[in-house]
Amino acid sequence: MAQLRQAYPELQARDVEVLVVGPDSREDFERFWTKEQLPFPGLPDPEQTVLKLYGQEFNWLRLGRMPAQILIDRSGLVCY
Secondary structure, X not given: OHHHHHHHHHHHHOOOOXXXXXXXXXXXXXXXXXXXXXXXXXXXXXXXXXXXXXXXXXEHHHOEEOOOOOOEOOOOOEOO
């Protein structure tokens, strides 16, 4: 997240928006966003509906979802 926070102004200059989706509760997201002072939006997804929709991997050995970066264009198509 620190790298995204640092790169965020450059990403915005390139007309890119960052949205972080995670399997945590709204309260956990809010606490983390406040503590880390993250400038971009975060979407709590405790039911993992969005995460599953975009095919984020789940690894039982690591006890959860694996990090994923998905680029979606303005029309909603997954580019990367």
